[in-house]
Amino acid sequence: MIRITLFSTLAIFLSWGSSLAQENFYRGKTVRIIVGLAPGGGFDTYSRLIARHIGKHIPGNPAVLVDNMPGAASLLATNHLYKVAKPDGLTIGNFVGGLVMHQRFGAPGVDFDGVKFEYLGAPAQDNFMIGLAKSTGITSLEQWMRSGTVIKFGGVSPGGGTDDLPKVLKATLGLPLQLVTGYKGTGPIRLAFNAGEVQGISNSWESFKSTWPNEMEKGEVTIVLQATVKAHPEVPKNIPVAYDLAKTDEARRLIRTQAVVNGVTNRVYALPPRTPKDRAALLRNAFDATLKDAEFLADAQRARLDINPISGTEIENEVKSIFRLEQPLVDKLKEILK
Structure with a gap:
């Protein structure tokens, strides 16, 4: 003892x-x-x-x-x-x-x-979303895909969700986009977005809410796609989920892998x-x-x-x-x- x-x-x-x-x-x-x-x-x-x-x-x-x-x-x-x-x-x-x-x-x-x-x-x-500028006149993924309009997206560099997710979604779902990379972060991309240099961004829902509140509230940015495996509870239910749109097992694996890497x-x-x-x-x-x-x-x-x-x-x-x-x-x- x-x-x-x-x-x-x-x-x-x-x-x-x-x-x-x-x-x-x-x-x-x-x-x-x-x-x-x-x-x-x-x-x-x-x-x-x-x-x-x-x-x-x-x-x-x-x-x-x-x-x-x-x-x-x-x-x-x-x-x-x-x-x-x-x-x-x-x-x-x-x-x-x-x-x-x-x-x-x-x-x-x-x-x-x-x-x-x-x-x-x-x-x-993080739960990444695809957002488009009001100036595009596009309010839904269906409209965007039907029009075939190529939209310039602001990116930072390979490795980030601003760049890698759009590339994967372009390859798997055929999103008509052109990536303009090299910005120092989503803050500078926001400035370019508001100046009309780019009209699209892959950004997390978390960052949209905290650092893009004015654009969100004024309707200057429209979320058209959830770059995720499952729907986010705060996002309107009519916004489609990328994983659900994939037509092949390979496409689903690619989206799932990238969503996890750029999420968790x-x-x-x-x-x-x-x-x-x-x-x-x-x-x-x-x-x-x-x-x-x-x-x-x-x-x-x-x-x-x-x-x-x-x-x-x-x-x-x-x-x-x-x-x-x-x-x-x-x-x-x-x-x-x-």
């Missing part, structure tokens, strides 16, 4: 000592969240909200700042997190998880191994490889606690941000599943997304 008590006391002491060490480490320091896309879009909006609240859930209450590092659908930031950022628990990356699929393709410029990141999680699963793993938060396990666990707990924080949730509601957390373990499993996809499917996606 005495022996058990001694072991219990020792375990409590070691746990307390570890917590105190972490508190001493973070006190007076600054944690950076590197966002791989430009200010004004959904990634940036989520990250700035998280930055305002996560510090109080980290022992030592460090300051938390957001730095934007846009480039190639967050590829620049992802490579930086993998190769340059110190694995000390002071840098969190927020990048497009779909880039891991391009790692599987062996795409040039991908200088990271997605399996080796320490994933904190994601604040929500879209806006991930992660730490550099080799971050100490105790620090990674601490930040994972802080991230989880933030997404349950009452003040955070109230701010998210005011900002029209959906919060439906995905754990770091779930993200890690989804990333690993990309490397288990059958090769013929991967080859077909690579051909479509090149």
Whole structure:
């Protein structure tokens, strides 16, 4: 009995000592969240909200700042997190998880191994929608397909849902679109959309609500297709679902795979490889606690941000599943997304 008590006391002491060490480490320091896309879009909006609240859930209450590092659908930031950022628990990356699929393709410029990141999680699963400008005069998918009008879509870069989903939908459903890529994020695409440079976008429902509210309320953008496997409960029931329109098993597999890649793993938060396990666990707990924080949730509601957390373990499993996809499917996606 005495022996058990001694072991219990020792375990409590070691746990307390570890917590105190972490508190001493973070006190007076600054944690950076590197966002791989430009200010004004959904990634940036989520990250700035998280930055305002996560510090109080980290022992030592460090300051938390957001730095934007846009480039190639967050590829620049992802490579930086993998190769340059110190694995000390002071840098969190927020990048497009779909880039891991391009790692599987062996795409040039991908200088990271997605399996080796320490994933904190994601604040929500994304559900991508196809939106068209009011100026097109098109109000439904049926009308668009019947007219055959080729519409210019704004994109960011391969790996993101702004680019990869339109390509897959063009290949599987025959959507008449032309992708104009190279924008730094959905914020700059919104400016181009409003200026008439592009008239279409593949964007998440979550980002439409939070960063395109004026366009949505004024009817300047019309949702004509859900680029998903199943209907979103908030979207009008007359908006068709891409998966339901696919006519072949291959088309359904392609749509499902891309919808998951750009949905579950879209806006991930992660730490550099080799971050100490105790620090990674601490930040994972802080991230989880933030997404349950009452003040955070109230701010998210005011900002029209959906919060439906995905754990770091779930993200890690989804990333690993990309490397288990059958090769013929991967080859077909690579051909479509090149």
